[in-house]
Amino acid sequence: MKDKAAIVGIGQTERYRRGASLPKSMMDMAIEATLKALDDAGLTVNDLDGFAFYGGAPADPGSMAYLLGVPHVKFAATLTAGGSGAAGSVGMAAAVINAGLANVCVSLFVLQQVPTGRFGGSSEGPRRLPSAGGGGAYGGSTNVSPEAAFVSPASIMSPGHNFSMLTQRHMYQYGTKREHFAEVCISQRNNAMKRPQSVRQTPLTLEDYFAARMISDPLCLFDYTMEDDGAIAVITTSVDRARDLPHPPVLISGSGIGGTGNNAHLLGNFQMPDLSFASAGARDVAKQMYAMAEVGPQDVDVALLYDHFSPMVLMQLEDFQFCPVGESGPFVAEGNIRYGTGSIPVNTHGGNLSDFYCPGMTHIVEGVEQIRGTAINQVEGAEIALVTGGPSSIPMTGTILKKDR
């Protein structure tokens, strides 16, 4: 499927702070972003026939097709897992188009962070409910599976807790320091500060970073992604059709949607092999994606790495081979990820940490703008962009975007 499909349209709603999108509904925002993306692509709902989603989107393609008036839906599927599927959703769209299953696919995500439903929020876990089910000593009555009972008592309650556990191990194995996490946060904030649309605009200094409260040591407030509301959609179609549309096609050159099987416990039981415990779980995906696109890390001009937690940017720099395993701390300390001066500019838009949290979609949009040549923090002559989904359960995903000939 190399270079046979292209992203041709992007659409976004207004960017809201957490909860501020009410009284709009999530579907309102999903529809709005989709219409804007189609408009950007020079297409209409009559052209749309595919829904290639991830993480539940969370919007139902059937409802969207009905509300949009899409006449024929030829493909509708959602990659499992959460933000890890972001980059893979456009890879899936490319595969679908290449296979002839659909002609024009939308991939999107919509967020509305209200108290009753925060994406990636803490799970309160099972409460004290022994009397509720009356199942006796081993009966069980609630949502604790017999396997989960081996983990639940530890009160590991959110993705932030899980990734802090990986981070602590990385610090132990490789000597990684909090200063290295701070460099990710500060570098990305600097990028966001140049962009009027970015949500976080205030300067961030090393002093600010170390003054922030610890959430789950070793991670502090700034290491955690922000939480926002809004929707972002992108449109993918065949490269032949893309060449007749308004924007220069952004080719989908390679994609990996999977992971190493024995690393599947990254967000659960912590039984990953010693050699990959402190990783983003993306080494297999990186190899597959680079091989398909017939490029290597040395060819990538800009890396848009999913940043739910700053140390996971470090571990992706290793997994996607920008530096050797264990050396991401010194690598960023040398200034390598800085826009304008670094060897591989990372998250030139500011990422989830400082630009806007719409799990992974802003990374795709930034990749598209970099290849179109319209990014605010434009990497001069950018021809190849790497976009990744968030380190999480399988599938972990990565996609190579490339400038057309």
Add this chain to the structure above:
Amino acid sequence: MSTPAIPFKYMPSPLFTDPYADAWTVPFWEATMREQLTAPKCTNCGKFRLPPSRWCAQCHMQDLEYVDLPGTGTLYSFIIVRHALTPDQKDYVPYIPAVVDADGAPGCRFVSNIVDVEPEDVKVGMPVKVVWNRVSETLTLPFWTAA
């Protein structure tokens, strides 16, 4: 139901007071009532697996045997939860979720908490030993502290 006892410093709020078990895991919880740590081992190929999944990923057999462990180990990783994520956790921070390599069960790890150790003294690689908390008449949980 009475509130479970919190005998250890830095123990989080117990999330449940009955074990949730099936035929594969009942022996583990019965052993905990005797304050004996065990780990499930494939009866066919000898590979340990935690949690006790229903299939051995190495030989694809299902039968398990529970092997007594000495109750010692090495701290593999940990975090210090300083910010309560839910209101009922506010009285329990900081607490210290931990992953422990247990002696006698190579290749599998226990997910638990470090208790009775000051957070700043917790280090990856430190030797640890199991301690027991009888949460209720039907549930005894293992925790870990400095050996």
